[in-house]
Amino acid sequence: MSTLIFGHKSPDTDAITSAITFAQYEKLSGNTDVEGVALGTPNDETKYALDFFKVEAPRVITKAAPETDTVELVDHNEAQQSVDDRAEVTIAKVIDHHRVANFETAAPLYMNIQPLGSCQSIIYGMYQDAGFEITPTTAGLMASGLISDTLLLKSPTTTARDKQIFAELQQIAGIDLSEYGLNMLKAGTNLAARTDKDLIDGDAKTFDMNGTKVRVAQINTVDLNEIYARQDAIEAAMQAEVDADGYGLFLTVATDILNSNSVGIALGATDKVEAAFGKQFDANKRMDLPGVVSRKKQVVPQLTAAF
Amino acid sequence: MSTLIFGHKSPDTDAITSAITFAQYEKLSGNTDVEGVALGTPNDETKYALDFFKVEAPRVITKAAPETDTVELVDHNEAQQSVDDRAEVTIAKVIDHHRVANFETAAPLYMNIQPLGSCQSIIYGMYQDAGFEITPTTAGLMASGLISDTLLLKSPTTTARDKQIFAELQQIAGIDLSEYGLNMLKAGTNLAARTDKDLIDGDAKTFDMNGTKVRVAQINTVDLNEIYARQDAIEAAMQAEVDADGYGLFLTVATDILNSNSVGIALGATDKVEAAFGKQFDANKRMDLPGVVSRKKQVVPQLTAAF
Numbered sequence: 001m002s003t004l005i006f007g008h009k010s011p012d013t014d015a016i017t018s019a020i021t022f023a024q025y026e027k028l029s030g031n032t033d034v035e036g037v038a039l040g041t042p043n044d045e046t047k048y049a050l051d052f053f054k055v056e057a058p059r060v061i062t063k064a065a066p067e068t069d070t071v072e073l074v075d076h077n078e079a080q081q082s083v084d085d086r087a088e089v090t091i092a093k094v095i096d097h098h099r100v101a102n103f104e105t106a107a108p109l110y111m112n113i114q115p116l117g118s119c120q121s122i123i124y125g126m127y128q129d130a131g132f133e134i135t136p137t138t139a140g141l142m143a144s145g146l147i148s149d150t151l152l153l154k155s156p157t158t159t160a161r162d163k164q165i166f167a168e169l170q171q172i173a174g175i176d177l178s179e180y181g182l183n184m185l186k187a188g189t190n191l192a193a194r195t196d197k198d199l200i201d202g203d204a205k206t207f208d209m210n211g212t213k214v215r216v217a218q219i220n221t222v223d224l225n226e227i228y229a230r231q232d233a234i235e236a237a238m239q240a241e242v243d244a245d246g247y248g249l250f251l252t253v254a255t256d257i258l259n260s261n262s263v264g265i266a267l268g269a270t271d272k273v274e275a276a277f278g279k280q281f282d283a284n285k286r287m288d289l290p291g292v293v294s295r296k297k298q299v300v301p302q303l304t305a306a307f
Numbered sequence: 308m309s310t311l312i313f314g315h316k317s318p319d320t321d322a323i324t325s326a327i328t329f330a331q332y333e334k335l336s337g338n339t340d341v342e343g344v345a346l347g348t349p350n351d352e353t354k355y356a357l358d359f360f361k362v363e364a365p366r367v368i369t370k371a372a373p374e375t376d377t378v379e380l381v382d383h384n385e386a387q388q389s390v391d392d393r394a395e396v397t398i399a400k401v402i403d404h405h406r407v408a409n410f411e412t413a414a415p416l417y418m419n420i421q422p423l424g425s426c427q428s429i430i431y432g433m434y435q436d437a438g439f440e441i442t443p444t445t446a447g448l449m450a451s452g453l454i455s456d457t458l459l460l461k462s463p464t465t466t467a468r469d470k471q472i473f474a475e476l477q478q479i480a481g482i483d484l485s486e487y488g489l490n491m492l493k494a495g496t497n498l499a500a501r502t503d504k505d506l507i508d509g510d511a512k513t514f515d516m517n518g519t520k521v522r523v524a525q526i527n528t529v530d531l532n533e534i535y536a537r538q539d540a541i542e543a544a545m546q547a548e549v550d551a552d553g554y555g556l557f558l559t560v561a562t563d564i565l566n567s568n569s570v571g572i573a574l575g576a577t578d579k580v581e582a583a584f585g586k587q588f589d590a591n592k593r594m595d596l597p598g599v600v601s602r603k604k605q606v607v608p609q610l611t612a613a614f
Binding site: 097098099100101102103104105106107108109111112113114115129296297300301304305 | 407421612
């Protein structure tokens with residue numbers, strides 16, 4: 001009955017690769033009966049990273065309790081972002097870099113939460129503290145999570161420590177991580193090949209904000225016109241999820257990763273979005289969000305305050 | 308506007324001394340504008356420790372927001388155990404060894420939670436990782452928190468790591484920590500000098516258990532007969548607090564620290580206590596709890612399950 005290690009639903013590159021590197025960390029620590037899994041299949045960006053480093057995608061699970069009594073969480077802590085039957089298992093460890101909410105245990109546990117740019121940054125530090133070897137492949141996976149979450153160190157979530165870690169990973173990786181990183185990010189922006197529903201599901205998280213169920217999706221692109229061209233269809237896909245899942249607000253943030261700007265499109269409590277950012281949606285039902293690239297730092301706290 | 312660092316209400320020795328040693332850690336880290344404070348005055352045991360090592364008791368605060376916008380928590384995380392106006396300030400860090408519950412932040416933070424015997428065990432590790440000097444006085448304070456919370460390494464919360472830390476602190480402290488520790492624990496059991504209300508307030512915590520407000524007090528003694536002799540008066544003091552504060556259950560656990568046994572006395576939902584431990588209160592309204600010395604490990608999870 002292996003301990004299962006996994007990141008959040010709608011997994012991004014940091015969630016998937018952190019489960020892999022932290023499972024390896026546990027094995028190096030002597031906790032050999034662990035398995036890194038995932039709550040969804042890799043997105044295009046993550047597929048690019050896994051293919052590049054020739055690492056298999058983790059097995060996808062939808063429930064934990066049928067196969068284990070113990071789990072370890074990476075890159076998330078909130079219940080609604082985690083496995084559906086989490087209440088039935090014991091959470092032994094949490095490694096995360098998000099706010100803490102909707103999280104409760106019956107007994108003491110191990111939590112390593114740090115306000116860094118990626119979960120992989122924390123795991124890198126744990127390898128360092130333990131004196132574990134970081135192979136070029138592990139360094140590549142760690143860098144992939146860090147690059148993905150910080151948009152190549154451009155997001156305001158990027159700390160001095162993240163930049164230092166990136167430089168240290170560069171020494172180990174044996175490839176040009178900046179060049180690799182841009183290719184990886186671009187691989188995740190092949191929007192034409194994806195359905196509208198996939199666009200808004202690919203990197204989306206649900207939050208409870210003062211009793212309202214809020215969904216915040218983020219779509220990375222190298223050309224915002226690709227979003228504008230299919231805005232009606234994207235809104236229809238959002239409306240379908242609002243109807244099915246009862247979101248009081250569905251905000252999609254489309255982010256131009258080359259110019260570090262975003263545009264918001266919202267359904268439901270759009271007044272809360274306007275209050276959060278102190279501006280109105282325009283005639284095209286879009287809100288320019290200049291300089292906004294981080295859902296965690298530049299969207300969720302502002303929305304939380306508005307609610 | 309200093310960042311305030313404090314442990315839980317009704318502070319015990321680990322709560323008080325952890326605020327002192329972690330404030331010192333922050334100063335050594337370059338975060339000089341911090342102050343270790345407390346949410347209550349030291350109990351007799353803690354007074355013995357502070358007097359022994361010639362360290363001043365931390366200033367007592369009842370609110371944080373009038374003097375700061377940022378706090379750091381040691382030895383607790385649950386809202387009801389923390390400063391009353393916590394919602395008005397930002398929690399930047401949490402160092403703790405308890406279950407996590409009733410804790411929520413708007414933004415990412417630093418949390419170092421480990422299932423060790425004391426909060427000081429975690430802080431000791433942080434000093435080690437950072438390469439900070441541990442003076443004999445600091446070692447004495449760290450040992451005092453560890454000894455208090457683990458009843459001199461006898462509690463089932465004691466881990467192999469705690470024993471190792473105790474041995475390392477023994478190397479630094481320059482005194483016989485086992486002898487000192489027994490004297491410190493005995494200093495906390497001078498029950499005759501304390502009022503009934505003080506006995507049940509001295510080391511008490513409030514928990515929300517499935518909607519019920521549960522108070523669990525612990526009284527350390529070297530002779531349980533001292534408790535039996537004043538049981539009626541203790542129950543009257545408990546009843547007064549039940550009436551005033553609306554507890555659905557008030558459980559007092561009197562612990563014989565020499566023989567590592569406890570006796571429970573309860574008001575309110577006594578059926579939950581009986582369910583938790585699978586036995587009945589006796590004709591004297593007492594429940595023998597052989598081998599029980601840890602509220603955190605041997606009482607709270609069992610009660611939580613019963614509720």
